[in-house]
Amino acid sequence: MTCSRLRVLAIEGTAWAASAAVFETTDPTERTDDERVDIFTDAYAPDSGGIHPREAAEHMHEAIPKVVAQARETAETWAAEHDEQTQNPVDAVAFSRGPGLGPCLRIVATAARATAQRFDVPLVGVNHMVAHLEIGRHRSGFESPVCLNASGANAHILGFRNGRYRVLGETMDTGVGNAIDKFTRHLGWSHPGGPKVEQRAKEGDFLDLPYVVKGMDFSFSGIMSAAKQAVDDDEPVEDVCFALQEHIFAMLTEVSERALSLTGSGQLVLGGGVAQNARLRGMLESMCAQRGAEFYAPEPRFLRDNAGMIAVLGAKMYDAGDTLPIAESQIDSNFRPDQVPVTWREREAWTATGDNVRAGDALQGAEATVTFEDGIVTKRRLPREYRHEILDARLRRTRTRLEARLTSQARRAGVPTPVLRDVDPDEGMLVFEKVGEADLRDRLTEASVRDVAGHLATIHDAGFVHGDPTTRNVRVDGDRTYLIDFGLGYFTDDPEDYAMDLHVFDQSLTGTADDPESLIAAARESYERASADPESVLDSLAEIEGRGRYQ
Ligand SMILES: C[C@@H](O)[C@H](NC(=O)OP(=O)(O)OC[C@H]1O[C@@H](n2cnc3c(N)ncnc32)[C@H](O)[C@@H]1O)C(=O)O
Numbered sequence: 425m426t427c428s429r430l431r432v433l434a435i436e437g438t439a440w441a442a443s444a445a446v447f448e449t450t451d452p453t454e455r456t457d458d459e460r461v462d463i464f465t466d467a468y469a470p471d472s473g474g475i476h477p478r479e480a481a482e483h484m485h486e487a488i489p490k491v492v493a494q495a496r497e498t499a500e501t502w503a504a505e506h507d508e509q510t511q512n513p514v515d516a517v518a519f520s521r522g523p524g525l526g527p528c529l530r531i532v533a534t535a536a537r538a539t540a541q542r543f544d545v546p547l548v549g550v551n552h553m554v555a556h557l558e559i560g561r562h563r564s565g566f567e568s569p570v571c572l573n574a575s576g577a578n579a580h581i582l583g584f585r586n587g588r589y590r591v592l593g594e595t596m597d598t599g600v601g602n603a604i605d606k607f608t609r610h611l612g613w614s615h616p617g618g619p620k621v622e623q624r625a626k627e628g629d630f631l632d633l634p635y636v637v638k639g640m641d642f643s644f645s646g647i648m649s650a651a652k653q654a655v656d657d658d659e660p661v662e663d664v665c666f667a668l669q670e671h672i673f674a675m676l677t678e679v680s681e682r683a684l685s686l687t688g689s690g691q692l693v694l695g696g697g698v699a700q701n702a703r704l705r706g707m708l709e710s711m712c713a714q715r716g717a718e719f720y721a722p723e724p725r726f727l728r729d730n731a732g733m734i735a736v737l738g739a740k741m742y743d744a745g746d747t748l749p750i751a752e753s754q755i756d757s758n759f760r761p762d763q764v765p766v767t768w769r770e771r772e773a774w775t776a777t778g779d780n781v782r783a784g785d786a787l788q789g790a791e792a793t794v795t796f797e798d799g800i801v802t803k804r805r806l807p808r809e810y811r812h813e814i815l816d817a818r819l820r821r822t823r824t825r826l827e828a829r830l831t832s833q834a835r836r837a838g839v840p841t842p843v844l845r846d847v848d849p850d851e852g853m854l855v856f857e858k859v860g861e862a863d864l865r866d867r868l869t870e871a872s873v874r875d876v877a878g879h880l881a882t883i884h885d886a887g888f889v890h891g892d893p894t895t896r897n898v899r900v901d902g903d904r905t906y907l908i909d910f911g912l913g914y915f916t917d918d919p920e921d922y923a924m925d926l927h928v929f930d931q932s933l934t935g936t937a938d939d940p941e942s943l944i945a946a947a948r949e950s951y952e953r954a955s956a957d958p959e960s961v962l963d964s965l966a967e968i969e970g971r972g973r974y975q
């Protein structure tokens with residue numbers, strides 16, 4: 425082609441959406457006024473139950489050729505509008521390489537190879553989850569946002585650092601949409617359940633359900649069992665739907681706020697099918713407004729699975745020379761977003777600016793506002809507008825109580841922590857002595873990381889976890905490290921809970937350090953030395969890290 429217009433045809437088919445699209449732009453690196461995207465989707469809807477992989481593949485087999493033909497026609501029409509030759513109307517063919525259902529992915533890949541060969545243009549292999557977040561970045565124009573992907577098979581929060589999207593936090597069991605869909609299957613409702621829960625929730629009232637956040641990770645299994653039980657116990661279905669949304673979306677919003685705070689980013693983008701939910705968007709919008717951050721969610725056609733997002737990222741990758749020889753174009757059903765070398769962005773983007781230091785020397789953390797005066801630190805968990813007021817009051821009260829108790833308990837076990845001067849759980853207020861000169865994230869050394877891992881071993885041996893051991897929740901003073909912020913801690917003798925503490929610490933090192941591997945290894949080694957029972961904890965950690973969450 426001779427003109428400056430770039431046109432990419434893309435194919436998506438990871439699970440339910442047989443989709444093809446054309447993206448046309450004069451500059452793939454940013455959103456332009458004259459860009460256009462046309463998407464053709466043929467959805468698979470199971471007769472009963474959830475998505476059956478074989479049925480989904482049969483659907484892809486029939487529907488993919490049809491949507492690809494529609495996209496091709498569009499590409500030809502657009503090319504003709506610009507007086508270009510129509511035999512070769514696209515510059516590249518992009519496809520979803522994974523994650524997703526193997527049988528579906530294979531059909532998509534075959535169609536993509538054939539289309540690329542037919543036009544004699546390069547093939548681009550796109551990670552579906554990275555596409556879910558890049559479409560938000562592209563449409564918003566945000567420089568370096570934190571990204572929440574809330575889709576059917578996934579739920580994770582990502583930040584860009586050093587050439588990769590890092591998983592800052594993710595679900596420890598199922599994806600968020602799948603969790604909701606499983607609940608609605610229990611009620612005998614047809615797939616997908618998410619929109620139906622949203623509808624019914626409109627008439628519901630609040631019920632207490634479990635709320636599980638560990639650092640920036642979270643899990644849905646406990647809340648889902650409790651929701652099913654509540655229905656079986658004859659609680660009104662609309663109340664359970666309402667409470668389910670209030671809890672699950674508050675968890676996602678809370679970890680998003682934590683990620684903003686940890687990275688120092690002032691921008692959040694949302695992606696994935698569950699992001700079509702107005703309550704989730706509303707909560708995120710409210711959270712961002714409260715902390716002075718910008719929020720963007722793309723329009724629904726770019727949220728649910730669609731080839732438009734694959735085409736837009738495909739164009740960026742093509743522009744960066746990131747194409748795929750046919751011989752190397754095999755699919756990857758477990759393709760994680762952090763495996764993708766991000767060729768289309770400057771490596772050094774995301775300059776963590778740290779916390780907003782506000783008037784009166786107040787620090788805004790992820791959860792609390794902290795003020796300093798004469799060596800005394802006052803921490804207040806202020807109400808969060810995005811959370812239902814009953815849930816908000818419950819979380820602020822219990823976390824404040826636990827923080828007071830565990831801070832003292834840790835010190836008795838021999839771990840340096842600040843001395844507690846005062847506590848008022850109903851106000852969510854704590855008063856501590858000031859400790860340390862800096863947060864660990866600004867003093868990251870192997871020695872300090874070792875020290876922290878030793879502290880974690882000590883509190884685990886004493887029968888409790890910290891719950892959120894990040895590089896922000898450790899203060900450093902010369903060689904000494906202090907643990908602070910025990911609000912997410914609890915008593916437990918389960919090695920898996922101890923392993924989660926180590927996993928949260930690892931993830932935070934990954935999000936903070938340029939070279940996290942050596943620090944993670946040092947922490948592991950120090951924990952092993954200090955712990956009374958390192959074997960079962962480290963086994964459990966290996967299991968947590970190896971969990972395939974993308975099937
Ligand atoms: C790997 C890929 O195949 C997979 N795709 C996927 O999960 O489809 P997606 O379109 O992103 O999301 C579908 C999910 O989105 C939920 N959903 C749709 N509308 C919803 C709504 N209004 N409220 C809540 N959930 C909603 C559905 O219940 C379903 O679980 C993924 O991205 O994880």
Ligand SMILES: Nc1ncnc2c1ncn2[C@@H]1O[C@H](COP(=O)(O)OP(=O)(O)OP(=O)(O)O)[C@@H](O)[C@H]1O
Binds near residue numbers: 788791856863909
């Ligand atoms: N006792 C203390 N001595 C010195 N600095 C402190 C103390 N307590 C808190 N800080 C500072 O205030 C920041 C926020 O405190 P804290 O972590 O308790 O609140 P938070 O809102 O829960 O934050 P996050 O959720 O980000 O961990 C800490 O990162 C630390 O820099």
Ligand SMILES: [Fe+2]
Binds near residue numbers: 552697
């Ligand atoms: Fe998706």
